[in-house]
Amino acid sequence: MGFWSLFLVASEPIVQVLLIGLLGAYLASGYSNVLSPSARRDMNKVVFSVFTPSLMFASLAKTVTFEEIISWWFMPINIGITFLVGGVLGWIVVKILGPPRHLEGLVIATSSAGNLGNLLLIIIPAVCEENGNPFGDQQICSARGLSYVSFSMALGGFYIWTYTYSLIRNDGQTYHGSQSQSNGSIEADRNGSCINEGANLVEEDDQELSTNQENILLSIEVAENQIELPLLSSGNLQGQRVSIWHKMKETLHKIVDELLAPPTIGAIAGFVVGVIPWLKSLFVGATAPLRVFQDSIKLLGEGTVPCITLILGGNLTQGLRKSQIKPVVVFAILCIRFAILPAFGIAVVKAAYELGFVPYDPLYRYVLMIQFTVPPAMNIGTMAQLFDVGQEECSVILMWTYVVAAIALTIWSTIFMWILS
Numbered sequence: 001m002g003f004w005s006l007f008l009v010a011s012e013p014i015v016q017v018l019l020i021g022l023l024g025a026y027l028a029s030g031y032s033n034v035l036s037p038s039a040r041r042d043m044n045k046v047v048f049s050v051f052t053p054s055l056m057f058a059s060l061a062k063t064v065t066f067e068e069i070i071s072w073w074f075m076p077i078n079i080g081i082t083f084l085v086g087g088v089l090g091w092i093v094v095k096i097l098g099p100p101r102h103l104e105g106l107v108i109a110t111s112s113a114g115n116l117g118n119l120l121l122i123i124i125p126a127v128c129e130e131n132g133n134p135f136g137d138q139q140i141c142s143a144r145g146l147s148y149v150s151f152s153m154a155l156g157g158f159y160i161w162t163y164t165y166s167l168i169r170n171d172g173q174t175y176h177g178s179q180s181q182s183n184g185s186i187e188a189d190r191n192g193s194c195i196n197e198g199a200n201l202v203e204e205d206d207q208e209l210s211t212n213q214e215n216i217l218l219s220i221e222v223a224e225n226q227i228e229l230p231l232l233s234s235g236n237l238q239g240q241r242v243s244i245w246h247k248m249k250e251t252l253h254k255i256v257d258e259l260l261a262p263p264t265i266g267a268i269a270g271f272v273v274g275v276i277p278w279l280k281s282l283f284v285g286a287t288a289p290l291r292v293f294q295d296s297i298k299l300l301g302e303g304t305v306p307c308i309t310l311i312l313g314g315n316l317t318q319g320l321r322k323s324q325i326k327p328v329v330v331f332a333i334l335c336i337r338f339a340i341l342p343a344f345g346i347a348v349v350k351a352a353y354e355l356g357f358v359p360y361d362p363l364y365r366y367v368l369m370i371q372f373t374v375p376p377a378m379n380i381g382t383m384a385q386l387f388d389v390g391q392e393e394c395s396v397i398l399m400w401t402y403v404v405a406a407i408a409l410t411i412w413s414t415i416f417m418w419i420l421s
Contacts, residue, residue: 012126014403016122018403020306027313027314028315043310052263053262055302056270060267060273062274063150064151064270074358074368078352081348082112082371082372083159085340085344086111086336087111087163090109097332099326102171102172102389103171103325106168106380107329113377123409134421148367154271158267160377160380164377172387175390308382309378311381324393325396330396333397338412342408346372346416353365373408375404375405376398380394
């Protein structure tokens with residue numbers, strides 16, 4: 001397969017994302033006003049609660065089996081390495097370049113969480129359908145590739161809706177906490193000015209307090225402090241225990257909340273149906289009695305990608321005007337995603353293959369390598385919309401990363417295929 005053919009294959013899904021994003025930008029602009037901020041917020045809730053879980057369930061229930069999960073045991077580790085290395089590099093960028101505090105999690109998230117499902121669903125079958133591809137028969141390649149991508153999508157969704165979800169949620173708490181503090185300080189300044197005016201009127205009366213009255217007040221205050229100190233010291237240890245227990249309960253509650261996010265539940269349900277044969281026979285197949293439910297869920301899942309892309313394009317209209325992200329931070333994210341991570345991925349996959357952790361299958365190793373090369377996950381935009389933080393900055397980062405990905409994915413795909421052929 002020539003370079004130009006590979007360029008067309010790799011750039012087609014990226015161009016699709018950009019075109020749909022431009023449509024979303026137009027619908028949200030003043031020329032149309034179809035995708036207003038409230039409309040994007042409501043659509044985002046539907047994507048989060050219905051479309052994404054449906055996509056997870058439909059893909060996994062159909063393609064994943066227990067035997068395949070066992071034989072693909074290295075893929076979760078490989079994805080974990082992408083999140084770990086990208087997260088560490090993103091943290092270094094945060095410490096060196098110092099973006100606003102409420103955008104630190106966004107920088108780390110876009111550096112670590114890749115689009116491990118939507119793009120691969122288009123790229124892998126397209127590569128398999130090309131004549132002369134290094135992965136064998138077109139139909140067998142497409143079937144195997146779809147299974148790899150579905151498993152990648154589920155694993156990526158699990159990482160994204162736990163680790164990345166937590167980062168963006170913390171950004172939201174930081175942003176809204178600082179907003180409430182600033183509003184409170186403004187109110188305090190207003191109240192303080194009123195109090196100062198009243199204090200000036202009674203200042204002369206305060207100066208008439210006698211020395212005896214001041215001594216009485218001082219003695220009462222000292223006595224109160226002597227009574228309070230023993231009580232505080234005796235309850236200090238117990239207070240620490242209560243505080244530690246309270247923090248443990250809060251942490252456990254956060255983990256449960258993240259695991260109960262609709263996309264994660266959809267992925268878990270898809271795994272269960274896929275690995276249990278009798279359950280799978282109820283939902284999947286031409287003669288399955290509950291096939292209509294699987295088809296309906298699949299139909300809902302197909303709305304995930306266009307809706308997310310339209311929302312991102314709509315947010316972009318505000319991001320170009322209001323974004324607080326520095327260009328150097330965006331450039332650093334581009335370097336991480338399209339220079340450092342792909343090179344690191346080649347070393348990881350080759351080492352795993354030499355150690356016998358990865359089977360010979362070139363397509364499987366190609367998927368493992370491409371997982372290090374994809375642009376940031378579009379679900380990050382969904383999370384930013386949910387927590388109302390960094391929406392404009394997220395849109396700007398995603399716009400530039402997807403523009404550069406059209407070239408970077410092509411170049412790295414060529415290198416990967418050359419290595420595996």
